[in-house]
Amino acid sequence: MNSVETKDVHLYYGDFHALKGITMAMRKNQVTAFIGPSGCGKSTYLRCFNRMNDLIDGVRIEGEILIDGVDIYKSSIQVDDLRKHVGMVFQKPNPFPKSIFENVAYGLRVNGTKDRQFIEERVERSLKQAALWDEVKDKLKKSAFELSGGQQQRLCIARALAIEPSVLLMDEPTSALDPLSTAKTEELIHELKENYTIVIVTHNMQQAGRVSDYTAFFYLGELVEYAKTKTLFTNPKDQRTQNYITGRFG
Amino acid sequence: MSFGNTPSAHRKKRLTQNIAFFIFRLLSFSVVAILVVILGFILVRGISVISWEFLSEAPREGMTEGGIFPAIVGTLCLVVGSMLFAFPIGILSGIYINEYAKDSWFKRFVKLMTNNLAGIPSIVFGLFGMALFVHQFGFGDSILAGSLTLGLLALPVVIRTTEEALKAIDNSFRIGSLALGATKWQTTRRVVLPMAFPNIITGLILSIGRVSGETAPILFTVAAYFLPKLPSSVFDQVMALPYHLYVISTSGTNIEASRAMAYGTAFVLIVIVLLANLLANWLRRYFGKKVKMN
Ligand SMILES: Nc1ncnc2c1ncn2[C@@H]1O[C@H](COP(=O)(O)OP(=O)(O)O)[C@@H](O)[C@H]1O
């Protein structure tokens, strides 16, 4: 079953044609990785799925994007509802200057949840899902800024999970982390796909190989090749894919 | 390449740096020195007249005796009044400009106007306040007219302060909040404003310092030459410290005799401004800590 499906998506930053007709579908409860040289449009494409591109002046999008079968650019869609459904984790950990607890509770609070007990349970569950609970359970009231970079990133993952999205977008989530935190986060991604559809951008091909079921290779705003991760890395069909994965450019 | 024996080019480089630093240090010291001299001068001359009587009584004997209590009360009324007007409007405008307005000609126009407003001489504000509030609106010479005029003067400062404080907040916090399904307003109120608050509040209090010392805007709108009783409503006139200082230094009945009173008044005015600045510092640190913790 497909969770995210796009049909002939074009995106323009003003005059610049950044995405050139991308048609692809991402399967439910699978990890899909986007790879490609920097500037090829991976982040841009990812930001289409929760409409974060709406925040950038002068962006124009054509084509169709369906998430769980719903056209997310039709006029009846409220972007804040969409973003509850499609969570996002960013390259640089960006916890709020609030306590660890309040960081995770934030998404619930802004979406109108008032029930204290419910919030407490959900915060605990999310922190456990993000493999952070044991490290922070005694200091939930402490500032999130006291955590290490790797912990902060897992906190941001917990924060996204707390509102139970069905799709989780991750834009180079480990590029600012040390190797140990990276390994932890990758392990976490592995566990999360049981309940979430995950789309991850990475510039690290080994990482794509380790965490993803499917991999898409982008080049200059185009989707060049999209296949099962094993297939794409062992038997690429396109010359450009082959050049990239053998390190001949990028 | 070797260490130890310094070629002359390097010696010259270091000498240049030392001379530059020496000059910078000298200049900074002279700025501090000038400040200290001004403060010391006022302090030495003013401190002798400071007494409970001076702070708690009205002037007597053609303002050569008694105190400045009505002027202190008047200045406090004007500060509070002008801030009640300037803070809400200024802060909301700052939020609008930085968080909501798209980069358009309108936004640029508003910014240009606030900057220009900040550059207008305060006497012009006084004249405008007199025409609009005193006459057109019929408030007469009153706390209300004076507060509104001072408020207008403070407005650009408040707007700029708010804007700068908001601009300093990294966009990743806004993005993070929006990505969790928060609306723009929720993002502003729950994430951005608390972070910007310490800096906003500092700017606000500095603007209080500015307002409390202004003479020109209150000259035609509220300030009384001599009014020993306290105001009973916002439509009353009041005495105010800066104007009182001006009066007893230039046009009192006996300028020589009220000289000491003038330094005492200046002293009180300076203390009020310094207290405001200390408060600003303290609040910034207090809220700075709180923002991180909660
Ligand atoms: N906000 C923006 N405004 C204009 N151009 C942009 C913007 N963001 C990205 N681009 C351009 O779009 C192209 C794709 O960028 P991006 O999606 O960030 O690439 P990637 O994530 O693959 O490195 C790049 O050429 C980049 O310069």
Ligand SMILES: [Mg+2]
């Ligand atoms: Mg990117």
